[in-house]
Amino acid sequence: MEQAQRLQRIPPYPFREIAALKAKMIAEGKEPIDFGIGDPDMPTPQFVIDALCEAANDPETHPYDESGFGTDRYKDAIAEFAKRRFGITVDPSGEIQSTIGGKEALVHTVWAYIDPSDVVLVPDPAYSVYKVQTSWCGGAAFPMPLRAENDFLPDFDAIPQAVRKQAKMLFLNYPNNPTGGVAPLEFFEEAVAFARKYEMVIVQDAAYAEVYYDAADRPHSILEIAGAKDVAIEIHSLSKTFNMTGWRVGWAWGGGDHVEALSRAKSNVDSGTFMAIQRAAAVGLENYDAFAPQMQAEYLRRRDALIAGLQSLGCPIEAPRAAFYVWVPVPEGYTSEGFATKLLGDCQVLAIPGAVYGAAGEGFVRMSLTIKGADKLAQIDQAISNMRDGGVAW
Ligand SMILES: Cc1ncc(COP(=O)(O)O)c(C=O)c1O
Structure with a gap:
């Protein structure tokens, strides 16, 4: 049965390659550090x-x-x-x-x-x-x-x-x-x-x-x-x-x-x-x-750790002022998709290619501060260290 035109008009899921690579890594027992989806990892109060x-x-x-x-x-x-x-x-x-x-x-x-x-x-x-x-x-x-x-x-x-x-x-x-x-x-x-x-x-x-x-x-x-x-x-x-x-x-x-x-x-x-x-x-x-300051303080810790880490790799980035996303310019010579693929393949770091969000997102990857798993700051440190070892530099 042919699907409605409105469904056919939706572009194919642009994150397919990264998703396939992530699935392969997990199957091989290598869990990437996931800065992908923006879904809070902390519980409801x-x-x-x-x-x-x-x-x-x-x-x-x-x-x-x-x-x-x-x-x-x-x-x-x-x-x-x-x-x-x-x-x-x-x-x-x-x-x-x-x-x-x-x-x-x-x-x-x-x-x-x-x-x-x-x-x-x-x-x-x-x-x-x-x-x-x-x-x-x-x-x-x-x-x-x-x-x-x-x-x-x-x-x-x-x-x-x-x-x-x-x-x-x-x-x-x-x-x-x-x-x-x-x-x-x-x-x-x-x-x-x-x-x-x-x-x-x-x-x-x-x-x-x-x-x-x-x-x-x-x-x-x-x-x-x-x-x-x-x-x-x-x-x-x-x-x-x-x-x-x-x-x-x-x-x-x-x-x-x-x-x-x-x-x-x-x-x-x-x-x-x-x-x-x-x-x-x-x-x-x-x-x-009573609640919001705790939530904000937690993202602040993570934001500062990630920004400092990226800056230590030479990334020309300023800290975002709101939302829990870090919009990272990709190093010269990469597309956003290419850089996200390198991060995942060589550094076990999952970030989303900016081009997924529109043509003007090309040249960036998005890293979400909503990180699953224990010890968020340790995971951020690990991600930066993996990036350094993987030859990522700006
Ligand atoms: C910009 C923006 N608007 C709206 C939403 C929708 O959020 P919700 O439907 O959970 O309120 C999202 C979810 O990620 C979002 O990123």
Whole structure:
């Protein structure tokens, strides 16, 4: 049976060679040091697990969440968090939508807005969902390169006038996967003005908003910009903040029209998040201030160890200011795929070729600080030592 065209339009999995090499190494008993997938290795905090257990024992959490937008308890916790963390006001009735993680919200926001031949401005490199979902809706993704010399921010001036006029949606992702870039408030201000002028909706993916290293770099919400709700929806997730990737819980907030559009799309596909998970997520957010510093301190230790190690090999790299990714320029003479293959084959170090995230990712590999197994710093040291022994130098 022929598969749908939308499925055929997805490019083949670009990580195939590396994945095959990793499988071969494991079969030979050589476990690589894995800086690949960005999935927190630390457990969900116990207070969230306890809250889930208690909530799951309450039969009131067992039916469908008929509210459609999320339980009052969860939305109130989100609105409180908005005030405490970002100093913004969001109305729990109409400006917040509970979601099944960030990914679901991204998908359904695209479905809510994009028709065939609509243009969507998509960062390059980027999380693949923006482009794939644009394609599934028949839209055209226009890449906005994120370059080191521009602090991994898109250059709106470089977008041709005709494209600006056609564009209906603008994807932003700060803190950024895979570059670790952060968006200063002035950039969000510029983005809101740009979206207003050319009449597009901004989808700001804030999945990594709580993974940062220095109070001075504490990420902003785009809703901090006056009038942002007219043009923006921002998507948050508990996945990375509370080590809850498997739980599938997050939220979207923004202008009522945008939240309503997402809600209408998603309510025709899924039936919301298990209410016990929403209750546990509320408890998580209520205890954010006590928990987040521990999570941030752990990634800081790992980041500093990896950056120092890479610098000791001559790598011209600065420490990322947010997200748990290190975006490493490859030494001269390598493609990103070639360098990732060398790292895995000669150094038993698994990193992801930057080109996987888009054409502008060529020339980099991504190393995630979410490292499985015991003694993370020892593994980082081992990786650097393997790289030195394997002849890696910049
Ligand atoms: C940039 C970005 N956005 C969104 C997500 C989705 O995360 P989740 O659906 O677990 O919230 C990810 C996951 O890796 C991501 O990297």
